[in-house]
Amino acid sequence: MRIIGGTARGRRIKAPKGSTIRPTADRVREALFNILPRDLSGKQVLDLFAGSGSLSLEALSRGAAAALLVDESTEAADLIRGNLETLGFTDRARVWTVPAGKAVNRLAGGGPAYDAIFLDPPYDGGWVNRTMALVAEAGILHAGGAAVAEHSVRERVEEKYGELVRRDRRRYGDTVLSFFELDN
Numbered sequence: 766m767r768i769i770g771g772t773a774r775g776r777r778i779k780a781p782k783g784s785t786i787r788p789t790a791d792r793v794r795e796a797l798f799n800i801l802p803r804d805l806s807g808k809q810v811l812d813l814f815a816g817s818g819s820l821s822l823e824a825l826s827r828g829a830a831a832a833l834l835v836d837e838s839t840e841a842a843d844l845i846r847g848n849l850e851t852l853g854f855t856d857r858a859r860v861w862t863v864p865a866g867k868a869v870n871r872l873a874g875g876g877p878a879y880d881a882i883f884l885d886p887p888y889d890g891g892w893v894n895r896t897m898a899l900v901a902e903a904g905i906l907h908a909g910g911a912a913v914a915e916h917s918v919r920e921r922v923e924e925k926y927g928e929l930v931r932r933d934r935r936r937y938g939d940t941v942l943s944f945f946e947l948d949n
Contacts, residue, residue, distance in 0.1 A: 769798065818849065821858065830857065865896050882900060883912075889919055915941070917940070
């Protein structure tokens with residue numbers, strides 16, 4: 766796996782061994798970042814179900830000011846920390862080893878904090894619907910920001926979660942990216 770754009774463009778990051786973590790494919794990650802605003806300078810990123818950290822690492826490479834990467838797996842957290850160190854992003858990132866729902870609940874009440882929220886949970890487990898509902902209820906997405914869920918084409922994802930409305934949906938083989946924004 767490699768970083769596609771920004772200051773770390775072309776640099777390799779470690780991918781997990783085995784099948785417990787499914788990293789976002791390079792072409793899907795590239796498409797995601799071509800759809801998001803090109804300049805992420807100063808942006809705050811939340812990466813739920815972070816896995817290898819590839820989505821946040823890409824955002825940091827493209828100028829994001831800070832990222833919070835969340836994964837309940839100790840193996841994933843160790844992989845993320847190693848990738849952050851490899852790319853020199855440790856000063857701009859925090860890693861929480863807790864379930865995504867618990868992290869969102871911990872962040873709730875602090876007001877909008879994130880410009881981009883990434884969700885890449887295990888496919889077909891209903892995680893997107895549960896987590897997007899929590900994100901909407903927590904009110905942690907800035908106006909003008911985007912919450913992007915990566916999920917299986919087989920998984921039914923709602924059009925709306927509270928004030929979060931799906932504005933775009935892109936399919937890449939078995940993978941779908943659903944883009945949500947605040948309904949203003």
